[in-house]
Amino acid sequence: MTRKIAFLGGGNMAASLVGGLVESGHPPAAIVVSEPVAEKRRDLAERFAVGVTADNREAAAASDVVVLAVKPQDMAEVVTGAAGAMRERGPLVVSIAAGTRIGRILEWLDYPAPVVRTMPNTPALLGCGATALFANEAVSDEQRDAAETILQSAGIALWVDDEGLLDAVTAVSGSGPAYYFLLMEHMIRTGERLGLTASQARALTLQTALGAARMALESGRTPEELRVGVTSPGGTTARALDLFREGGFGELVETALTGARDRSRELGG
């Protein structure tokens, strides 16, 4: 039987998940998006032929899965507002809001709901995301599959068995795209200083990032093996890597990611 899925919030992330679901064969008629902005509702209905409404309660009451896709600051209002309509049917609740703990969601719902909390990242908007999921004890195996299917429509999805690990996930993949952007910025800037044009430095840097990621994903070798494989003793790569190491690159990465993990804990309360 096809699951009915409601999205509360029809913004960027919801559009990406809805698009992925429809593309992978989920019937659009079994998806409804609740969104206050009329223009966004029209756009979602036109692009994906899904149902739209401005009424969170109506969408939530009729669904097997309710995806909370509003900004974290809007979560309390949205969840308390829809809770009464969800209590009887007791749908699976899937949250994509960064930093909102399951305990808070259950307080707002005020009944013992099955809840999956997820931490997607920005490339999910291109269908290339990395998402971690955590389920509370009320979630059945069938509901775990449902949550995984929804998040997989925007990239890879994997489970963690401790909600606290979502802070580590935030440090690695949640904030991770920005680390790569920073490295790209510095490589482009330095390429220009070394005489390349801006467009040459940019094209070479970005294609190198893509190529390196694809090699790491597709070669069956670890990043360490790949690094050793492209580093001839006494060569140019060896010189650059020695200088990275002397500058404390590894320690700096560890300090930065640990800082992000700690900040995620602070923000989650």
Ligand SMILES: NC(=O)c1ccc[n+]([C@@H]2O[C@H](COP(=O)([O-])OP(=O)(O)OC[C@H]3O[C@@H](n4cnc5c(N)ncnc54)[C@H](OP(=O)(O)O)[C@@H]3O)[C@@H](O)[C@H]2O)c1
């Ligand atoms: N974008 C990312 O890369 C990313 C990554 C990880 C996690 N997330 C999480 O994903 C969630 C959604 O992010 P997003 O980027 O998709 O944000 P977004 O584009 O702002 O989407 C949120 C949508 O919810 C709507 N909304 C506001 N109040 C509402 C209400 N009371 N009822 C129903 N809908 C309401 C907003 O309408 P208005 O336009 O009127 O505000 C907006 O269209 C956030 O919790 C965020 O933490 C996003």
